[in-house]
Amino acid sequence: MVERMLQFVRLPQQTPEKRPASQRREDFGEIYQDFDKPRAAAQASRCSQCGVPFCQVHCPLSNNIPDWLKLTTEGRLEEAYEISSATNNFPEICGRICPQDRLCEGNCVIEKGFDSVTIGAVERYITDTAFDNGWVKPIVPRQERTQSVGIIGAGPGGLAAAEMLRRDGYQVHVYDRYDRVGGLLVYGIPSFKLEKEIVIRRWKLLEEGGIVFHLGVDIGGAVSFESLRAQHDAVLIATGVYKSREIGGPGAGLDGIEPALDYLTAANRQGLGDSVPLYENGALNAHGKHVVVIGGGDTAMDCVRTAVRQGAASVKCLYRRDKANMPGSMREVKNAEEEGVEFVWLAAPEAFLGDDRVNAVRASRMHLGLPDASGRQSVEAIEGSHFNLPADLVIKALGFDPEDVPTMFNEKSLAVSRWGTLKIDHKSFMTSVPGVFAAGDIVRGASLVVWAIKDGRDAAAQIALYMRQNATMPVAAE
Numbered sequence: 001m002v003e004r005m006l007q008f009v010r011l012p013q014q015t016p017e018k019r020p021a022s023q024r025r026e027d028f029g030e031i032y033q034d035f036d037k038p039r040a041a042a043q044a045s046r047c048s049q050c051g052v053p054f055c056q057v058h059c060p061l062s063n064n065i066p067d068w069l070k071l072t073t074e075g076r077l078e079e080a081y082e083i084s085s086a087t088n089n090f091p092e093i094c095g096r097i098c099p100q101d102r103l104c105e106g107n108c109v110i111e112k113g114f115d116s117v118t119i120g121a122v123e124r125y126i127t128d129t130a131f132d133n134g135w136v137k138p139i140v141p142r143q144e145r146t147q148s149v150g151i152i153g154a155g156p157g158g159l160a161a162a163e164m165l166r167r168d169g170y171q172v173h174v175y176d177r178y179d180r181v182g183g184l185l186v187y188g189i190p191s192f193k194l195e196k197e198i199v200i201r202r203w204k205l206l207e208e209g210g211i212v213f214h215l216g217v218d219i220g221g222a223v224s225f226e227s228l229r230a231q232h233d234a235v236l237i238a239t240g241v242y243k244s245r246e247i248g249g250p251g252a253g254l255d256g257i258e259p260a261l262d263y264l265t266a267a268n269r270q271g272l273g274d275s276v277p278l279y280e281n282g283a284l285n286a287h288g289k290h291v292v293v294i295g296g297g298d299t300a301m302d303c304v305r306t307a308v309r310q311g312a313a314s315v316k317c318l319y320r321r322d323k324a325n326m327p328g329s330m331r332e333v334k335n336a337e338e339e340g341v342e343f344v345w346l347a348a349p350e351a352f353l354g355d356d357r358v359n360a361v362r363a364s365r366m367h368l369g370l371p372d373a374s375g376r377q378s379v380e381a382i383e384g385s386h387f388n389l390p391a392d393l394v395i396k397a398l399g400f401d402p403e404d405v406p407t408m409f410n411e412k413s414l415a416v417s418r419w420g421t422l423k424i425d426h427k428s429f430m431t432s433v434p435g436v437f438a439a440g441d442i443v444r445g446a447s448l449v450v451w452a453i454k455d456g457r458d459a460a461a462q463i464a465l466y467m468r469q470n471a472t473m474p475v476a477a478e
């Protein structure tokens with residue numbers, strides 16, 4: 001057992017091994033191997049146990065990172081799991097897909113010149129070990145309460161809230177228009193970042209804990225929002241953001257130009273063994289095609305890497321700024337480069353060429369101008385710099401906006417911001433409609449899983465408070 005901390009001075013950073021790119025390209029399995037016990041303990045021992053842990057400050061969940069690193073070093077993994085799961089409902093998921101370089105690890109303060117502690121990988125290891133050893137148990141509330149909550153959306157925000165409220169003994173019903181639990185964890189994020197079994201394992205555990213899932217139920221469609229409100233003492237809206245940003249220009253309506261989420265959902269469904277006609281007929285399958293993905297965020301990275309695995313003839317990512325200004329995580333850009341994706345920096349589409357189907361993207365070179373009020377450099381096209389890229393499949397990965405929730409739910413009094421996100425009172429998490437709360441991407445706009453978990457937890461605490469204040473029935477028998 002490694003007993004001492006501060007080992008960063010003699011032990012270099014070592015992430016769990018990445019499978020070779022040539023192998024990764026051939027399947028959809030996660031790219032990082034598991035830590036073994038000695039390696040996890042050794043890497044955790046690099047932590048300097050500093051007085052003000054900036055990793056914790058910059059983790060949206062304020063995870064008690066130094067403590068669980070120390071316990072991992074000492075081989076006390078069950079205790080490490082208890083501490084880690086006290087602040088995070090899904091640590092094994094965050095350990096896999098948080099952009100740690102921008103959050104905890106990016107703020108690790110071990111001496112300059114030494115690489116950060118591999119916090120995410122250790123977090124993942126602790127909870128995977130806990131599952132392997134049966135330490136992760138379904139919820140058993142100390143007392144059952146008669147009041148019920150209806151949660152719309154089984155993504156990480158809705159699920160974190162559901163778990164917290166169920167722990168408190170409330171009757172929790174989660175409604176989702178998808179046929180599986182997980183939201184973007186299942187249908188957006190590809191398996192090479194997060195294998196689906198990890199999400200399914202949580203789904204089953206939540207179900208065993210008494211949370212009732214109503215899947216394939218579109219609120220605002222087959223079931224009205226009004227009827228849902230009538231059935232529950234409180235409602236949480238955690239519906240995420242799903243309206244793809246569009247692209248204009250000549251030829252933008254040609255066949256073969258597809259939204260990123262349609263493409264990724266088809267790939268995820270195919271991986272789960274579903275029948276996907278648009279994948280089978282080739283419309284949403286990159287096999288043998290020249291693929292151009294437009295955008296520079298994490299969704300674009302997921303698309304290019306999916307296309308590589310589907311056996312595309314070539315995969316290019318077209319981004320109007322340069323590498324240093326990409327919004328996506330550098331770790332993902334590096335992974336994509338290793339897997340053979342070609343980045344065309346400082347280039348933006350002007351037109352899409354073809355008769356009925358797209359066969360090329362006409363792009364122009366861009367240059368970066370002066371920073372605007374937000375500090376971001378403006379982009380301007382360089383005159384006469386056009387060039388064509390062959391493309392049989394163009395994927396638009398330009399981001400997401402909220403759907404029109406007040407119209408979708410036929411509830412005009414739901415106030416929205418100018419971006420269409422739901423307005424809440426940031427203390428109570430309540431929307432403009434009494435007893436209706438909101439959390440996750442539908443409030444923040446497209447964000448991160450860890451923020452959705454944080455919002456779900458905070459909203460649950462406020463819903464519980466509201467329910468206590470509005471309880472009309474006594475607490476049921478213990």
Ligand SMILES: Cc1cc2nc3c(=O)[nH]c(=O)nc-3n(C[C@H](O)[C@H](O)[C@H](O)COP(=O)(O)OP(=O)(O)OC[C@H]3O[C@@H](n4cnc5c(N)ncnc54)[C@H](O)[C@@H]3O)c2cc1C
Pocket residue numbers: 097098099152153154155156157158175176177178182183184185188189190193217218219220238239240241261264298299302408439440441442446447448449450452
């Ligand atoms: C391609 C892609 C890759 C990403 N990669 C990462 C990553 O690597 N790391 C990271 O931290 N974040 C990533 N994100 C962002 C992350 O997935 C989201 O921030 C997070 O899932 C938001 O959680 P949520 O619970 O608010 O919403 P969602 O996960 O979107 O869940 C919302 C749920 O609500 C359901 N719903 C919506 N409307 C209705 C309705 N009317 N009736 C019933 N159900 C409804 C939806 O079906 C869905 O299941 C990625 C996003 C995308 C699109």
Ligand code: SF4
Pocket residue numbers: 058059060061062063065088094095098100103104105119120123450
């Ligand atoms: S939840 Fe995310 S940010 Fe927080 S410690 Fe884990 S990996 Fe880091």
